[in-house]
Amino acid sequence: MIRTRFAPSPNGSLHLGHAFAAVTAHDLARCAGGSFLLRIEDIDGPRSRPELAQEFRDDLAWLGLAWEEVPAQSTRLPFYAQAAERLKAAGLLYPCQCSRAEIVAAAHQVGPDGPLYPGTCKGRDIDPVAAAWRLDMERAQQLAGPLEWRDQQAGVQLATPAIFGDVVLLRKDLPASYHLAVTLDDAADEISLVTRGMDLFAATHLHRLLQALLDLPVPVWHHHPVVLDEHGRKLAKRRGSPSLADRRRAGEDGAELATRLREGDFPYGLSLGDSVGMES
Ligand code: GLU
Numbered sequence: 001m002i003r004t005r006f007a008p009s010p011n012g013s014l015h016l017g018h019a020f021a022a023v024t025a026h027d028l029a030r031c032a033g034g035s036f037l038l039r040i041e042d043i044d045g046p047r048s049r050p051e052l053a054q055e056f057r058d059d060l061a062w063l064g065l066a067w068e069e070v071p072a073q074s075t076r077l078p079f080y081a082q083a084a085e086r087l088k089a090a091g092l093l094y095p096c097q098c099s100r101a102e103i104v105a106a107a108h109q110v111g112p113d114g115p116l117y118p119g120t121c122k123g124r125d126i127d128p129v130a131a132a133w134r135l136d137m138e139r140a141q142q143l144a145g146p147l148e149w150r151d152q153q154a155g156v157q158l159a160t161p162a163i164f165g166d167v168v169l170l171r172k173d174l175p176a177s178y179h180l181a182v183t184l185d186d187a188a189d190e191i192s193l194v195t196r197g198m199d200l201f202a203a204t205h206l207h208r209l210l211q212a213l214l215d216l217p218v219p220v221w222h223h224h225p226v227v228l229d230e231h232g233r234k235l236a237k238r239r240g241s242p243s244l245a246d247r248r249r250a251g252e253d254g255a256e257l258a259t260r261l262r263e264g265d266f267p268y269g270l271s272l273g274d275s276v277g278m279e280s
Pocket residue numbers: 007008009041182195196200277278279
């Protein structure tokens with residue numbers, strides 16, 4: 001049975017782009033008699049605003065969607081820590097004390113999440129207290145071997161996680177990072193079809209590697225186009241895209257808006273000028 005999810009981060013109100021993501025995930029599951037889940041991804045430290053979770057539920061109901069809610073990420077920290085211990089025990093993580101400024105100054109390449117870590121702390125005797133933990137990409141790839149994954153539209157992809165370099169899997173303040181948490185949660189929630197915007201296509205290369213390292217089931221992915229503004233950029237609250245909550249409170253018909261999204265009534269595409277997703 002197909003299980004999809006909508007996994008918003010409560011660091012800003014939802015906008016039309018999120019509505020499209022939610023409607024897409026909902027319809028792909030429901031058309032096949034499957035389940036559509038809501039998971040609140042609230043581990044973004046001070047940027048997380050818990051009160052937004054209720055606003056999101058009200059937005060989804062307004063759009064005419066029905067869902068099953070699974071536990072929020074903030075309740076799963078011990079679960080992430082356990083997986084991280086497993087990776088540490090396999091010698092796949094190393095602590096890093098570098099500041100962002102040091103990394104920016106030393107990096108020679110840029111990956112999907114920003115400057116690639118030049119490996120400064122690898123092999124050094126670093127105090128793990130208050131350190132971030134990075135994946136030893138070379139070792140991880142050696143262990144996992146060649147990997148593939150499948151996107152419903154783009155077809156079978158050869159996984160190229162090395163584009164992320166030695167990525168942070170445990171932040172200094174948290175026993176997880178977006179990449180580790182989302183991969184573990186999608187497995188725990190038995191998501192069979194991971195739907196999300198094309199702007200996160202690259203992240204899937206890394207998630208596929210984490211699945212191999214942690215013996216997790218491998219879903220199929222559906223990366224959908226994102227809704228664009230008049231400049232061809234992904235919508236963002238900080239650029240003035242009206243929130244769903246504003247539209248709802250102004251009396252707009254949410255079910256009608258969902259229909260317009262289904263009919264392709266808005267400009268879709270790949271976002272230009274934005275390298276990283278997960279903004280609000
Ligand atoms: N919490 C992430 C976001 O809001 C979810 C991304 C994903 O679907 O993997 O962008």
